[in-house]
Amino acid sequence: MQTSFFQHASVQLSKQKLKTTAARLVNHHVNLAVTGLSGSGKTAFITSLVNQLIEANESAHLPFFSVVRESRLIGVKRDVQPNLTLNRFAYEDAMSKLTQPSPQWPSSTKGISQVRLKIKYKKSQGFSKYLTEDATLTLDITDYPGEWLLDLPLLDMSFLQWSAHCEEELNDPNRNELAQDFFNAVAELDLMAKGDELALQHIAQLYTKYLNDCQAHGYQLLQPGRFILPGELSGAPVLHFFPIASKQLEQQDVDFSNLIKGSNAELLVQRYEHYKTQVVQPFYKEHFKRFDRQVVLVDCLSALNRGFHSYQDLQKALDWLMGSFQYGSSNILNRLFQPKIDKLVFAASKADHITPDQQTNLVKLLESMLHSARKQIQFDGVVTESTAIAAIRASKSGLGQLNGESIPVLQGTSKQGTAITLFPGEVPQHCPEPEFWLQQQFEFPKLSPPVMKAEHVLPHLRMDQILDFLLGDKLL
Known part of the structure; x- marks a missing residue:
């Protein structure tokens, strides 16, 4: 009996080599960053994204996710996360809260967490389709506290520059009023005297209280982020620093080029620089620079509810945030040696808190908020998308x-x-003028999660479109 040419050992070996080469050329790995400031809905978004994928072949409603629409999705499972030093994203805990008789929203982000999914699918095109019919895409999703994201611009700022930035922020009348206890305490500090660690700790605690009070009043451009969510650094001296006003520096004749060794001023600078090099910089190097897809969630509605100052501060915070990521068109060499984000979704969250006829306005409002930052991103060759979503539809x-x-x-x-x-x-399609806020205010509701009953799939708005934009080109 003759052996088929295609079954010959040398042909089989060549075919295996071709498969290996094809696998190297085809990207089977996506690193997704889900970012956004506190309250934007990151935990709910990741919970829903994982849920939609895992349940995609059961009863998930994903008409715009091409791999599902074309019946090419074989299955999705959770896998061991790549970084074993990070917290495991609490998907099961979130689902438990959402599916109980009186459902609750998942707990908000308190630290870094990660989840890895394996997505097995049938190929639809390309040379590798003739070598193997199916493939597996690895999707790594990382969640960060929004507060930590705003520290990244500090890497390019000296202590003096950062103090000047904070002083500018403190000129805001509302912020100024909230900072009176901090002002009174720091005014008594002799910057040239021998370092007093207990005094610095006390003033840093007052500055932390000021930041927390600002957050409670709707402000979001707040640094340092670890002061609000310290994590494992709670109580550590690296968080015992604070900005100094230019007037106080002049009055005490502080020379930053020749600081007195061991003085309060030198301790403040040392701790600020240590915070940058030992806390912020490793965070950036270990995580941010490896992402190649990104979702930025923005809670426009809560900012409108809180007033003009909150809206303006959110817009400034987003400008800071966008400057911290590496953007640019991705190719094979870039992916191997210097990954860059090449697809970016701006998503206005909680779109289910308004009626459908207003969702177009919500997208336009988001785009007006991101106008300046988005122009540079598009110039760098990044494909962007703006949309309004509800990760877990509550209405x-x-x-x-x-x-x-x-x-x-x-x-x-x-x-x-x-x-x-x-x-x-x-x-509104854009931020109303300040005079508008003196006469009117917004009252968009806060809703509880829906009762799930026996369902396993979370209801949503446009999560399928998000999935297709982020992953569709990787699942062909």
């Missing part, structure tokens, strides 16, 4: 009657657990 839309006319309304559950039906109001 249903419908029509109600007002003065004999039909109006769009939402039905959901309030934070107190009562059923509500309301028209949340119109969303």
Whole structure:
């Protein structure tokens, strides 16, 4: 019996070599960063993204995710995460809270966490399709506290420059009022005297209280981020520093080029520089520079609720955030030696808190907020997308009657657990002028998660479109 040419040993060996070469040329790995400031919905987003993928072949509703629509998705499973020193993303805990009889939102991000998924699919095109019918994409998703992200620009700032930045922020009347205890304490500090660690610790605690009070009043451009969420650094001297106003530096004749050894001023500078080199820089090198896809979540509605100062501060914070990432078109060599983010989604979260007719306005509002930062990103060759999403949909839309006319309304559950039906109001396409806020205010609702009953798939808005934008080109 003759052996088929295609079964010959040398042909099989050549075929195996071709498979190996094809595997090296085809990218089967995506590092996804999910970023956003506190309260933007990062934990809910990652929970939903994992849920949609794992349940994609069951009852998930993903009509715009091409690999599902074309029936090419074989299956998705969670795998051991690559960095064993990071927290495991608490997907099971989040799902437990969401599926209990009185559902609760997942706990917010307190530190770095990670999840790895293996996505097995049938190939649709390309040379490698003829070598093997299916492939597996590894997806690593990393979650960070939003507060830590704002520290990255400090790497390019000296202590004096950072103090000048903070002083500019403190000129805001609301911030200034919140900082009075800090002002009073730091004014008594002799910068040229021998270093007093207890005094520095006390003043740093007052500065931390000021930052937390600012966050409670809707401000988001707050540094250093570890002061708000210290993690394992809680109580460490590396967090016992604070900015000094230029007037105090002049009054005490502080010369930063020739600081007195062991003085309070020298200790402040040393701790600031140590914070940059030992806390911020490793965080950047170990994590941020390896990402190649990114989602930036923005809670525009909460900023509108809090007022003009909160909206403006969020916009400034996003500008800072965008300058901290490496952007640029990716190719094989870049991916191997210097990964860069080449696809970026800007997502206005909590789109289910407004009626469907207002979601277009929400996207336009987001785009107006990101206008300056986005121009540079697009110039660098990054493919960007703006959208409005609800990672976990908490409302249903419908029509109600007002003065004999039909109006769009939402039905959901309030934070107190009562059923509500309301028209949340119109969303502006851009930030209203300051005068507007003196006469009117926004009151977009805060909703509880939906009751899941026996379902396993989280309801959502546009998560399938997000998945297709981020992964569709890797699943061909």
